[in-house]
Amino acid sequence: xxxxxxxxxxxxxxxxxxxxxxxxxxxxxxxxxxxxxxxxxxxxxxxxxxxxxxxxxxxxxxxxxxxxxxxxxxxxxxxxxxxxxxxxxxxxxxxxxxxxxxxxxxxxxxxxxxxxxxxxxxxxxxxxxxxxxxxxxxxxxxxxxxxxxxxxxxxxxxxxxxxxxxxxxxxxxxxxxxxxxxxxxxxxxxxxxxxxxxxxxxxxxxxxxxxxxxxxxxxxxxxxxxxxxxxxxxxxxxxxxxxxxxx
Amino acid sequence: xxxxxxxxxxxxxxxxxxxxxxxxxxxxxxxxxxxxxxxxxxxxxxxxxxxxxxxxxxxxxxxxxxxxxxxxxxxxxxxxxxxxxxxx
Numbered sequence: 001x002x003x004x005x006x007x008x009x010x011x012x013x014x015x016x017x018x019x020x021x022x023x024x025x026x027x028x029x030x031x032x033x034x035x036x037x038x039x040x041x042x043x044x045x046x047x048x049x050x051x052x053x054x055x056x057x058x059x060x061x062x063x064x065x066x067x068x069x070x071x072x073x074x075x076x077x078x079x080x081x082x083x084x085x086x087x088x089x090x091x092x093x094x095x096x097x098x099x100x101x102x103x104x105x106x107x108x109x110x111x112x113x114x115x116x117x118x119x120x121x122x123x124x125x126x127x128x129x130x131x132x133x134x135x136x137x138x139x140x141x142x143x144x145x146x147x148x149x150x151x152x153x154x155x156x157x158x159x160x161x162x163x164x165x166x167x168x169x170x171x172x173x174x175x176x177x178x179x180x181x182x183x184x185x186x187x188x189x190x191x192x193x194x195x196x197x198x199x200x201x202x203x204x205x206x207x208x209x210x211x212x213x214x215x216x217x218x219x220x221x222x223x224x225x226x227x228x229x230x231x232x233x234x235x236x237x238x239x240x241x242x243x244x245x246x247x
Numbered sequence: 248x249x250x251x252x253x254x255x256x257x258x259x260x261x262x263x264x265x266x267x268x269x270x271x272x273x274x275x276x277x278x279x280x281x282x283x284x285x286x287x288x289x290x291x292x293x294x295x296x297x298x299x300x301x302x303x304x305x306x307x308x309x310x311x312x313x314x315x316x317x318x319x320x321x322x323x324x325x326x327x328x329x330x331x332x333x334x335x
Contacts, residue, residue, distance in 0.1 A: 076302035079283045083294045084302040087276045159251045
């Protein structure tokens with residue numbers, strides 16, 4: 001397999017038909033192959049997230065990352081866009097589902113598509129990955145340390161989010177969860193609660209919780225980076241997507 | 248961590264921002280969450296902003312928890328040192 005790829009910024013139809021910016025990274029080889037929607041972390045549609053999209057292309061998937069803050073801050077620097085979105089209350093769940101749905105449809109319409117699409121999200125995107133998988137027809141979902149899938153979000157802050165406990169029985173695809181044992185958002189207890197709920201609902205899932213890792217252990221430009229956890233996590237993702245997005 | 252912890256306040260003052268230009272600050276957003284630049288896993292972040300001028304009209308500060316507490320003390324000390332009639 002060649003590791004040649006190309007990457008581009010294009011516009012697609014997201015929630016409610018709104019045009020939003022997306023970053024698309026694709027292998028140069030012909031398909032058919034699966035696709036991956038990459039949901040960025042709360043700090044935004046940044047260089048690190050685009051690197052992740054390119055890595056999925058290098059692994060043999062068509063990858064797309066929607067700019068979830070496009071409406072609040074079109075064309076702004078990622079950190080300014082993230083600050084603006086935060087000050088305005090964050091990304092509404094309904095809009096996230098529409099934007100990820102638009103991104104998945106874009107992937108499935110590519111001539112290289114085998115019809116299968118997975119989703120992965122980091123930090124706040126981890127919760128949003130589970131949210132998308134409870135509401136959209138996807139083939140595999142990865143939650144990287146998403147807080148408030150279970151647990152009680154703070155009520156007094158302008159960022160209005162809820163946990164996803166009442167939606168988990170609707171999970172439509174297998175879920176891979178990658179967590180740090182030293183994380184507080186989510187705590188190991190909240191991860192255990194999620195495991196228990198999914199097991200009770202007979203939802204296929206596979207969780208890995210790493211020692212000596214807290215939140216954001218994949219982020220290789222931050223002090224939270226943990227090389228052992230990140231390397232093993234990437235291997236787990238490759239194996240998981242190989243099983244569910246191949247063919 | 249992704250704490251989602253965010254507190255907002257209105258402000259009235261000025262800040263020196265992009266391109267070394269001063270702008271009128273109308274809004275403050277204070278949160279304890281990921282920094283973009285500081286070499287700490289979590290920081291107390293303050294955005295001094297004027298949303299009417301767009302996303303880039305912002306001065307961002309990321310402080311460790313300890314230094315944020317020092318800043319609070321310094322602000323209080325400076326305010327209290329001023330004559331009472333000037334503090335409103």
